[in-house]
Amino acid sequence: MRIGEVARRAGVSTRALRYYEEQGLLTSERSPSGQRTYPESAVERVRMIQQFFTAGLPSRTILRILPCVDTGHGSPEIFELLAAERRRITAAMEDLAAARDALDRVVDMANHPTPEHCPALREPAWAPYDGAEATEVPTGPSRATALHA
Incomplete structure (x- = not known):
């Protein structure tokens, strides 16, 4: 054939x-x-x-x-080999389960962020600038140009 x-x-x-x-x-x-x-x-x-x-x-x-x-x-050696393969597969399954559980925690943190896990939540997104230039607010068409002048 x-x-x-x-x-x-x-x-x-x-x-x-x-x-x-x-x-x-x-x-x-x-x-x-x-x-x-x-x-x-x-x-x-x-x-x-x-x-x-x-x-x-x-x-x-x-x-x-x-x-x-x-x-x-089958020889005793082959049965032991099969038992060892089963132990190897069981260990791999345990490792995959641990990885899955860790991923579940990451997904949960992403869906429900807290200051403990998300640095962006620890401080406000913006804070007042306390430098001397901050006392005068520029006017006119371009605030960015006035701030960098």
Whole structure:
């Protein structure tokens, strides 16, 4: 079966299939003209690889799991690897939850600013100028020109 057919039937791109091959997750034969050909079982294997990726496993971990899938026997090391991956994902979820909570606080502060969090609220937007020039208010068409003269 050619790469386009596997991709269509497995619901992935041909680029994904090439990536799987680069990572050692999938193998193909080459025709005399250099085209990839796959056995019928490649469709099911690609779907399984997709499930592993959906579960958050990196390709290096999937590569270590596939021999157990092929033989039907998991080793204690593989079960520990899966447990470690679960701990990694749980930690990442906790980090994301903390980031979300921090963002919620920022959004709340933006929606309800207080002097504690917003320096612009600590002082009035303008204050009277207490320099000597402030005693006379210029008149005429250009106050800016009179103030800078």
